Amino acid sequence: MHYYLPIFGSFQSVLRALNRGSYLLSCDLEHAVKPNIRYLLECRLGVCDIAKLCMTAPRILLTNPEHVHAMVACAEGLGVPRGSGMFRHMLHGVAFLSQEQIALKLEHLKKTFRWSDAEVRVAVPSAPELLRKSKESLQLRSEFFFSEVGLEPSYIARRPVIINYSLEGRLRPRYYALKYLKKNGLIDHDRDYYNVVVLTEKVFVEKYICPHKEAAPHLAEDYAAACRGGQVPTRNPFRPALVT
Known part of the structure; x- marks a missing residue:
């Protein structure tokens, strides 16, 4: 615990890591964990990055150091160099996968x-x-x-x-909301789907749902139902607007 606390930053973070891999407390610190962390630091991952990586894939710390070296080589082979912003994510992506x-x-x-x-x-x-x-x-x-x-x-x-986004919770409901708004002339037709999908839920609702409460009084209800149940209404996606 004394070794892990400075790495994970807080006792709560250590507990979250232990929930994903309780064997962190029983593994070989000297021959696995410490060499792996030293090597990841050499690969220009910061301590915070290592902690985040281990929160999602704690086995990386515990495995044979040769395997960690192989993961790094694999990540670089896929076009993500050490020190890049995506390096930690690629390590997680290739972790424990063979060539x-x-x-x-x-x-x-x-x-x-x-x-x-x-x-x-x-x-x-x-x-x-x-x-x-x-x-x-x-x-x-x-x-x-x-x-x-x-x-x-x-x-x-x-x-x-x-x-990577949820099909039923984000991709499909937002697509039909966007389609509905365009069809009823409530927004310009050149609004890009990707730019709408990547918005946070709060921003999306504020920008695309709330401004149309009067013109489309059922839009918020239908959109919320689609997000909750993963089902778009079988009638015309969302109900007709009150404006033409």
């Missing part, structure tokens, strides 16, 4: 999102979490983006973070 597993995941991403080799090399370094997503979740998002939203593969490859 064969990573190659299969890259091929699946290419097939699912119709990406070229160049496009997958752009997308994955920008959103390493894609390597951790299930085939089913990727397929569902792909079908939604292509069939419903009408996005192009290159558009998604340049903005891969949208794949």
Whole structure:
């Protein structure tokens, strides 16, 4: 505990890490944890970054140092250098995956999102979490983006973070809210889907829902219901506005 406290910054953070990996207290400090932390510091990860990494993947601290070296080499091989802002995220993305597993995941991403080799090399370094997503979740998002939203593969490859958002809790409800507002002339037709998706929920509601309470009195209700239940009304997505 004395060793971990300065790394995690607080007792509460240590407890959160222990909830994800209670074996932190029983592992070999001298031959695993300390060498791994020294090496990660050499890789230009700050103490805060290491703590965040271990909150999501505590096994990284406990594994054989040779495995951590291999993870770093893999992250760099995928185009994310040491010291970059995405380095910690890529380490988590490739953690404990073999080269064969990573190659299969890259091929699946290419097939699912119709990406070229160049496009997958752009997308994955920008959103390493894609390597951790299930085939089913990727397929569902792909079908939604292509069939419903009408996005192009290159558009998604340049903005891969949208794949990480909840399909039912954010992507689909916001798409239909945006479509509704455009259809009823309540916003300009050139509003970009990605720029709407990345807004925080509070900002999205303040910008796209609240200003239209009079013109579209059911919009807030229908949008909230879609977010809660993951279902868009089967009638025309959201009810007709009171304005033309």
